[in-house]
Amino acid sequence: MSLFPSPDKRPMRPEVLRVAILGCSGSIGKQTLDVCRQHPDRLKVVALSVSSSCKALVSAARELGATHLAVADASHRGDPALAELPEGCEVGFGPQAVTGLAELSDVDCVVNAVVGEAGMAAGYAALAADKILAYANKESIVVAGDLLMPLAKPGRLIPVDSEHSAIFQCLVGERESDLVRIWLTCSGGPFYGMTREGLERVTPAAALVHPTWSMGAKITIDSATLTNKGLEVIEAHHLFGMGVDDIQVLIQRQSRIHSMVEFADGSVKAQLGPSDMHIPIQYALSFPERWCAPTKPVDWCQEVPITFGEADERTFGCLALVKEAGRIAGTMPCAANAANEVANAAFRAGECGFLDIERVISRVMEQTTSVPVDSLEQLSEVDARSRDLARKLVREARS
Structure with a gap:
């Protein structure tokens, strides 16, 4: 199943897209709220979920008018912050309540920003209910790609990960049969060039300092180990129908090239831009349109030279292991x-x-x-x- 609708069969976007944000208190969720604030004439937040941050949930619901809410951790049912919710808000508790938001009749688009395997059921439910799924929960595709991808109608599954958004953007208007290789870029994390002896001594505090991106703690550690890049290889395999060994991890320290695609004639297309997740989030919500920039553009005349390198799978063995898991399938x-x-x-x-x-x-x-x-x-x-x-x-x- 292709991710891309033919130009004459693109579904009509509603004038105002009704959005559910799952995981609204995390890094991607907060930035999605930013995008919605910037475009109140185009985006309406109707549903929100958190894992346990009831105060953040109440604040976002009051500000943006969401009336369907869910808290994944049911032990927070009695959280005092929930008493501040305005009248008319419905609150559910437990993982099933989060999944239920993805199926609501008054939701057009589900932004799945839940971290880890926990977001898998909600992603499945969104696609089964024929919602647009803008997903940052890569684990959904990594773990359950064999189940989710057959449900993904053209134009209804749009990646939010910066790399997969970049690949998606490079392939719009192209024949997917002409694609021969994906260059999946990677900053290399905070320990690029370090030996295994050095890695034995690194601390969580050092690993949580990413050189170019601001992300949540779990994904920042995954980026330091390069596990994240292995997961993204499997993700790209499912999304774009490429073999694991046709997806090349490329170190791009400046995080300006977010990924590239190579075609049968040797041509390569790349998507470049700031290291800012607001851009792929907004693109997922605006596709097939492009709205005004949500962040300051890069001044390319002032940029340092862009460099490339090869990922060291011997030193960073998690990358090799997760790629092998993808080959085993x-x-x-x-x-x-x-x-x-x-x-x-x-x-x-x-x-x-x-x-x-x-x-x-x-x-x-x-x-x-x-x-x-x-x-x-x-x-x-x-x-x-x-x-x-x-x-x-x-x-x-x-x-």
Whole structure:
């Protein structure tokens, strides 16, 4: 199924797009709220969810007039902040309430900014309900791409990740059959050029300082390990129908080229711009239109030279492991992703070392037998089993 509608079959956009923002208190969610503030004549926020940040939920609902709300962590049902909600707001609790927002009849577009595997069911529900899905939850496609992609009608699934948005933009108007390679760019993270001996000693505080992007904690650590780039390779494989080995990770330290595509005749198209997520978020909400710039454009006359390099998969073994999970396919990406989420959180909490993240992913993959994906329930079972094993391995790393 192509992501792109033919020019004569593009669905009519409503004059005002009614938007649900899942994960509105996170980095992508907050920036999506910014875009909606900038375009109140084009975007109306009708539904919002958070994991547990009820104060942020109430603030956004009061400001933007959202009336459908959900809190994923049901233990916050009695949060005092919820008493400040205006009349007419409906609040649900638990993961099912978040998924329910994606199916509402008065929602046209779902922005899935939920972090990790938790956003998978909501992404599936949005596509099954024929909503536009603007998704920043790459784990949905990595883990459940075999289930989600068949539901994705042309023009209804639009990536928000800067790299996949760039690839998407480069392919608009092109014949996908002419695509021979994707150049998936990567800043290299804060430890680019470091040896494995050096990586053994890095701290969470150092890993959380990204050289070019401002992101949430989980994805910032994933960027430091290059796990994020492995996940993005699998994501691009599903989205654009390319083999894992036809997607080349390219170090681009300045984060000005957000990705490139190469065609059969040797031509290469690249999407360039500021290191600012407001741009891909706005493009996902405006497609196929382009609205005024949400951030200051780059002055290319003042830019430092753009450089390129090759990703070091021996030093940053998480990249190689996750790419291998993509080659194996089936339920293996689910197991690798679950292992990474556990190990990533453990490293941030000071419970294991930086290279232990790689060791946990490797051991979980070794002890997983991949089978074809057949349901969300099956993936939930694989995820739970892999997390249990990863937690055991983290405990062993501490002892």
